[in-house]
Amino acid sequence: MPAHTPSADTVGVGIIGLSASGGWAARAHLPALSAVPGFEVRALSASTPRSARAAGEKYGVPLAFGSAEELVRRDEVDLVVVAVKVPHHRELALAALEAGKMVLSEWPLGNGLAETEELAAVAEARGIRTFVGLQARSAPPVRYVRDLIADGYVGEVLSTSLIASGRRWGAEFDQGGAYLLDRSNGASLLTIPFGHTIDAVTMALGEFTDLGATMATRRPKVHNETTGEPARMDVPDQIAVSGVLEGGAVASVHFRGGLSRATNFHWEINGAAGDLLLTGDSGHLQFGQVTVYGSRGEDAALAELPVPGAYSTLPALAGRTTEEAYTVAHAYQQIRADLTAGTHHAPDFAHAVRRHRLLDRIERAAGF
Template sequence: MPSPAPTATPIGVGIIGLSASGGWAARAHLPALAAVPGYEVRALSASTPESARAAGEKYGIPLAFGSAAELVRRPEVDLVVVTVKIPHHRELVLAALEAGKMVLSEWPLGNGLAETEELAAAAEARGVRTFVGLQARSAPPVRYVSDLVADGYVGEVLSTSLIASGRRWGAEFEPGGAYLLDRGNGGSLLTIPFGHTVDAVTMVLGEFTDLDATMATRRPKVRNEVTGETARMTVEDQIAVSGVLEGGAVASLHFRGGLSRATNFHWEINGTAGDLLVAGDSGHLQFGQVTVHGARGEDTALAQLPVPAAYSTLPALAGRTTEVAYTVAHAYEQIRADLAAGTRHAPDFAHAVRRHRLLDRIARAAAF
């Protein structure tokens, strides 16, 4: 994924949901955009004019609006980035598409498959370029593993096994994450960490041709970590999926809510000539904070395989691999390369539909 040369006119970005009090947009998108040549953050919108002004002053962004409707109409904005909670994605994405703007939406794109299909159809009808925040596939370690497999490091892939923890959806919840407990809001262990991770797994090893699944809510009541009050959780905190991938490899993936005292991210790829292991501290592979290990041939033990420097072509991020902006920046780099070359490698709304269909398939399999 070579970094394209910046053009004379940078891509003007408008971020919906950037707050002066912090949050994902401030921690991930702003530093990521600053690290990738060819972008210029020109506008933001927040929930009120007052909060928008505060964010504009804090981050030095010239155009600050109290509504997304104002932002999407501005000619200075070429790419609208939607970083708010999932239940608001539909209305904001549609507004940007109707204004003829390119859109990058955080994952999940829609609140369920039907919304996602609607948004993808709207983008196609308007001929607008779209992108979705499935950045795990842009993470240098994931791309390295993909190339190792493609180049035959493990030989023919026989099987893959993955066990991971969702960090959230455990015994306690953060007050700001209360909405993730409700199935109706679209944000769950299945759609967020599992969705990000299975997207990377299928990128590396191929799609599921056959699968079965079990899901359960083992903790229907969870505790607010600040107040101690209990709340009802209707989303599943256990997801087990097994099946067969393209090429015949057998796959087994188990996600559980919270964190484990033992293993929180362990992904093995086993083949006729060798083995690979990707390890980390949570099931959120989209953060990219994992290490790669491998052994092949006559090797008797796994050894760490450092990710070659060629997989990270952003000098501004040197030594910053533990920051959440690191992987997001590589996603922006891929988007920039696509726009410069007219290619379509970055995941778009059509890809989001494919991934939502897989999650819907898993949910339906678990319902039987």
């Protein structure tokens, strides 16, 4: 089937996984799409026809289906958003690609490198535009820091150090997060918060040319936060990566499961002429909720560097920087710009392959 081409004015969106009971699609994708001109949510699918109808009524979405197969076949849908758990990404993204539809998949794209490479190959063979939800690179503070570095704020980058907490993968888990404890599901500390964050780090500072890694599961037994019942966790809850980036900067990155009583996000960029610091309350940089500090010159104290307004051009989200939709909306804004201008700046399935290859490289270096 030929690739579907959206109208020049509006991109019709179908969301797989939009539920009336909430979830990431409802909290992030739906308000983000409503804030970006040029998108219209026309369809959704859920696990059953009944739940789909409930979601359609709650969110005012005209087409509601009990299966993704029905959604991807509709002419009203130009872009299919896959917003479900990682183990289902491959089958749903393939269905959309086979229907000739553009696809935006949540990150990680596939359950491992092989699935990701397969999806990218199918998209390339069919000539279909794709996107992946690595929205940390779209966050206004991250783009601002990238530009500060490119403009020479710190001079030559000598090193970067990052320490962060994953919030989940700690001593307790909530019932909805039980599947995150099993490595075979592909949704881990490495693939989710580390993956999002390292994508932003490499965007700002360059890719790893050399690296070493250590990973460990220090809490093999964790407990349900409600019932107290124990459960086995085989996902590494400690990830330490060190190496050299393009340009020669030395990098050190340490992610820990759970939360720390001390530091939960601290990213330093040290240069010959200055320093930058980003701080936040968790290692999920994809939420974009960080504060930027900087210092240049001898004996200059660190001071906050407010993100210029030019990095946030969505009036509908003014003053809403703490909402989960804020960074996702900026990612959609880049997607819309790419579709309008024919550019390829937003991360796509081919980019997802590069990022999955880095994660695979880290696992192999750590002996996993």
